[in-house]
Amino acid sequence: MEKFMWLVALVNSFIFCNAMLELTGTHDTEGTWKSSITLPCVYEPSQDFVQQTVIWTLVRDQSPATVFRRDSSGDHILLSRYRGRVSVPKYRPGDVSLEIEKLEVTDSGHYTCKVTWRGQNNSLLMRERTTTVKVVKVSVTKPIIRAGNLGFTVPKGARTSLTCSANGSPPITYRWFKGEPGGNTVLVSNHAVLMFDSLQTSDTGKYYCEAENRASSQVMQQSDAVQLTVRDLTKPATTVPSSENKANTTAKPVSERGPRRTGLPLYLIILIVVICVAVVFVIVTVILCRRKIKEGEWGVQNTRNDTRRQTCSGVNGKWKYEEGKPTVENNFMTQPVKENEYETISIKENIECKILVNAMESEYEVGDVQ
Structure with missing residues (x-):
């Protein structure tokens, strides 16, 4: 009975390990000439099994050849035409995919991924998966x-x-x-x-x-x-x-960028304003001075007219015309006047004086009647 139970446990563990260590990837893929491609080969790591070797082989024209091998001594590229173009990730547990750069047409073929594990009882377990690669040339697109x-x-x-x-x-x-x-x-x-x-x-x-x-x-x-x-x-x-x-x-x-903006410096603007204010002040001062000079001339002229007036005075009951003397002396020489002309002027002045006296007497008489 104990042997039977041990056999059942061994079979179950074997089935479980087989399920965990199954390789996954693609069956067929197409690569572009001179480009890069990745051939997937992935499994779920297990604590009971340790990876021992990873081998990638290529079958082309019915002749197999090893492209890549990883073991305890390191990574090895066995085909010279793949050197510098193929690699397998190192620091991603469970990922042993093959990466190929700068694909050539001769890289087309069947690639097989083989992985070997060692169990705790030193037993070996191997799995493999094959992917078919076809390298094609892609025509250029419109530039x-x-x-x-x-x-x-x-x-x-x-x-x-x-x-x-x-x-x-x-x-x-x-x-x-x-x-x-x-x-x-x-x-x-x-x-x-x-x-x-x-x-x-x-x-x-x-x-x-x-x-x-x-x-x-x-x-x-x-x-x-x-x-x-x-x-x-x-x-x-x-x-x-x-x-x-x-x-x-x-x-x-330049014509589409709009007009260029130009401006005067601030100090030039202030200087122009000050000059304008000064010019206006000078003009106003000149106008006021000219007005005062004209008013002074009019006052002198009126004073002269007032000082030259004619007066009439009565002597012995008769009115006598006397010509007032001007307060301002005239610095010009009078033209000689003929005797007849002088008499004519005197007669006109006496007549004007008599008219004025009569007007004044009539005013007095009216005042007495009242």
Whole structure:
């Protein structure tokens, strides 16, 4: 009975260990030529079993060959054409996947992952899993043109570049042309990057690129044409970018950036204000002085008119006309007057004096009657 129980426990542990140490991965996978690929081979680690060896073999044209081996002495790459291109993770317990870089067409085949464990009773357990790999060449996609930091509108004499980028199996060859596709074009470069060390106005024009690789289809892909505009800063900008390039243009002409703002320094503004205030003050002072001078002249003239007046006085009951003497002496010589003219002037003055006396007497009489 005890032997039967021990046998049942041994079978159960064996079944449990087999379930834990089962390798998982993929049966078929496809890799791109000149790219990288990972062939998965993973298991669940167990404390009762210790990994002893990991071996990856390749079967191609019915001839097996060991690609990679890991044991107590370390990792070993046994096929020279895989050296520097294959590896297996070291610090991920339970992961013994094979990583292949820079795939070649000859890497196609059946890869088998073999793992051996040692149990606590020194028994060995081995598992293996096979994955079929097919390496294919991918044709290039339609290339895209990217401008440098200055964009597609750049000043004369500047340094810039245009980059042609496409996806596909390397190596990819590029060619640059100046002109419209299908029209008169000129080959300008055989590199992915088209460099301009010192742009000239003659570099203005349409540019496009072509991309091609060694895929089985051998299809050459062509990009859309872009407009490169070189501005001469000494002349006004007259070139207007086309609608297809407006989205890619990062550098704008000076005329599109808006008017330049100019301003005077603060100290010049203050000086101008002070000068204006001083000029206004001087003008007002001159006007006031001229008004005072005119008022003084009018006062002197009125005083002269008041001092020269005529008076009439009565002597022996008769009124006599006397001419008042002016208070201001005249510094001019009077013209000689004839005797008759003097008599005529005296008669006129006596008549005016008599009229004035009569008017005054009538006023007195009216006052007495009242």
